[in-house]
Amino acid sequence: MQTVRSTVSMASWELCRWSNHQLFAVVLSVLLSGCQKAADIDPTSESDNAQRIKVLATVGMVADLVKQIGGEHTNVQQLMGPGVDPHLYKATRDDMQQIMLADIVFSSGLMLEGRLEDTLNKVGEKRPVFAITSRLPPEMLLSPDSAGGHPDPHVWMDVAAWSSCIDVIEDALSGHDAAHAADFKANAVPLRTQLRALHEYGLSSIASIPQSNRILVTSHDAFSYFGRAYGLEVVGVQGLSTESEAGLQRINELVDLLVERKVAAVFVESSVPQKNMLALIDGAKSRGHDVRVGGELFSDAMGAEGSYEGTYVGMLDHNITTVARALGGSVPAGGLLEKLAAVKERP
Numbered sequence: 001m002q003t004v005r006s007t008v009s010m011a012s013w014e015l016c017r018w019s020n021h022q023l024f025a026v027v028l029s030v031l032l033s034g035c036q037k038a039a040d041i042d043p044t045s046e047s048d049n050a051q052r053i054k055v056l057a058t059v060g061m062v063a064d065l066v067k068q069i070g071g072e073h074t075n076v077q078q079l080m081g082p083g084v085d086p087h088l089y090k091a092t093r094d095d096m097q098q099i100m101l102a103d104i105v106f107s108s109g110l111m112l113e114g115r116l117e118d119t120l121n122k123v124g125e126k127r128p129v130f131a132i133t134s135r136l137p138p139e140m141l142l143s144p145d146s147a148g149g150h151p152d153p154h155v156w157m158d159v160a161a162w163s164s165c166i167d168v169i170e171d172a173l174s175g176h177d178a179a180h181a182a183d184f185k186a187n188a189v190p191l192r193t194q195l196r197a198l199h200e201y202g203l204s205s206i207a208s209i210p211q212s213n214r215i216l217v218t219s220h221d222a223f224s225y226f227g228r229a230y231g232l233e234v235v236g237v238q239g240l241s242t243e244s245e246a247g248l249q250r251i252n253e254l255v256d257l258l259v260e261r262k263v264a265a266v267f268v269e270s271s272v273p274q275k276n277m278l279a280l281i282d283g284a285k286s287r288g289h290d291v292r293v294g295g296e297l298f299s300d301a302m303g304a305e306g307s308y309e310g311t312y313v314g315m316l317d318h319n320i321t322t323v324a325r326a327l328g329g330s331v332p333a334g335g336l337l338e339k340l341a342a343v344k345e346r347p
């Protein structure tokens with residue numbers, strides 16, 4: 001399906017592991033320094049707040065699911081905010097305290113949080129740490145050759161696959177707080193229903209794009225699950241992780257592709273610098289083919305906190321609607337729920 005892919009730099013994975021040893025030293029020092037900074041994670045002194053399960057989630061897409069399932073019984077902290085690239089994210093000393101003081105830690109997993117992975121594994125020997133993708137059957141995962149057979153971590157791009165990660169959260173919260181297990185189970189029901197509607201919206205929206213236009217060119221390989229789920233050919237300039245830099249040869253190959261296939265639009269990502277995409281546009285222009293930026297997609301981080309795009313449903317609704325509209329599909333300007341500000345404003 002993908003024509004050419006850049007390879008994930010194995011050297012950068014090695015570098016990652018090395019820096020995680022340093023991180024673990026910080027974890028140990030936090031452990032030894034005790035819990036005197038417990039107030040940092042739970043700044044309020046309300047008694048009902050103190051009863052809540054202290055949850056730490058790495059990325060917004062995970063935090064959002066946990067908040068909806070945990071509801072009033074959880075106090076969810078999120079490590080990485082809008083626009084933060086989880087592939088490159090390194091934990092600070094404060095982050096390490098948050099990790100160590102949480103009752104439960106949820107990550108996305110599959111090496112998405114590359115520079116935190118070893119730390120989370122080690123913390124997981126003593127505390128409950130769950131990668132929510134951990135129970136997905138292997139046949140649901142994509143493992144491109146370019147990543148040395150390692151699974152592609154960007155599972156949230158397939159709403160149906162992400163929805164099947166809800167079980168891990170439900171079980172983990174119920175295991176910690178059995179008294180509220182019925183609430184967690186009940187909260188998961190409308191969430192699954194909502195995600196099913198979103199998945200179906202993705203299917204119909206992408207199917208409305210003329211067949212020859214169904215090609216999605218983005219900054220890095222975050223959209224393979226999106227492409228598989230909704231029927232698009234996906235091409236990323238960088239590899240699975242943003243740690244691998246795209247070379248000039250890769251840029252030239254993609255310029256050829258844009259010109260030959262008459263691709264009308266490419267997409268930038270909120271958590272990845274835009275320089276490669278601008279190089280593609282300039283390259284195509286110099287060969288007489290105008291390509292425009294079809295919009296900014298949320299790949300590895302959600303939109304602004306408090307906005308619709310700052311929720312998992314809003315993030316995917318934005319991506320589906322933006323891609324469909326830019327490539328000639330017919331979808332409602334405001335998206336599935338008529339809540340998309342950015343897409344709505346467009347002519």
Ligand SMILES: [Zn+2]
Nearest residue numbers: 222240241300
């Ligand atoms: Zn990514």
